[in-house]
Amino acid sequence: MGSIVSAAATSHTFGSSAADPMAAERIQAGMAEIGRIVSQSNPDILIVASSDHLNNFTMDAQIPLAIGISDEYVPLGDMGVPKVPFMGSREFGSAFAAFCAQLDFDLVPVENVRPDHGIGFPNAFSNAQGKAKLVPLYVNTVMTPSPSCARAYALGKALRNFVETQRPAGERVAVLGTGGLSHWVCLPESGNVNAQWDRRVMECLTCGRGAELAALTYEEIFRDGGNGGLEIATWAFVAGASGDAKGRAIYYEAMTSWWTGMGGVVMDVS
């Protein structure tokens, strides 16, 4: 059997340090620390779960859940993420999609995607050398209907089951959920940050209360965390994949100058 050797959740946007250099530095230090922990767990496979930002998916076919099955990925390059090719794992992605089909999850296999900053940026700071094969997992919260936290949490549990029962002995898998925290994209509330809600989301992971996160409804998240806050479904995915382990907060900043709450946690899966 394989094992999940590290799991973390983090925001995936980035902005100028000018307005608040100290806070920006704490965010960068936090992201670097998450990257160090994931990298030092020596994964063979790195699963990065994020919503696509309507770069690879369109409104004509609103695919809620998808998995990359390419042999190689070249980041889209938005936000300045280097367009350096990374190895993928067709075998892992395809096998997980097939496994999920047995569990009534319709995980759409996708090829020829150019991961945007949601996947490309966390991969760049966690897998800089490209040693781990990247498997993008799309939890497309930009779609309507948006995948729920409950669905993402169950998908995380499915991943853990898959790794522990179906994968080769000794295979090491790292899981990274990215997005959030509270932010409002092109809405009248744009620029708001709900720090209290952000802290609650983080505590759900650090205190092993993934089920509480999974119980959050679309309406609650939209109200308290904004349309961008829906991305915390990827955090619910991490909670499920971590077997409800506890974790620790690595960083948090209510980054109003970036129009978003920025946070990161690492799970104790060892």
Place this chain on the structure above:
Amino acid sequence: MRPPVELHRLISAAIWDRDLAMRLRETPEQAYAEFDVPQWQRGELSKDAAAALPKLGVHPNLQFKFLGQLGLLKLGTLTSVQEFLDTLEARHGKHR
């Protein structure tokens, strides 16, 4: 309300097609015509694109992209991650 599917298709296509993105910026009427954007929507967009987008029901993420494509994005904080990534080796070394 019917979503502005034609405009959605135009914005999505312009992400990947530089020539189209240039036409959208320089001769928007031509780009709108190519994607059959309804005349009344073109009228709204020509008056005040930023105000028109939510009125037309454009998806928030595509509003963001459209404003960027037209050079109207007012978020001055966007920056490249490259400088941060260049510090990783030093930062990771510090932790070892």
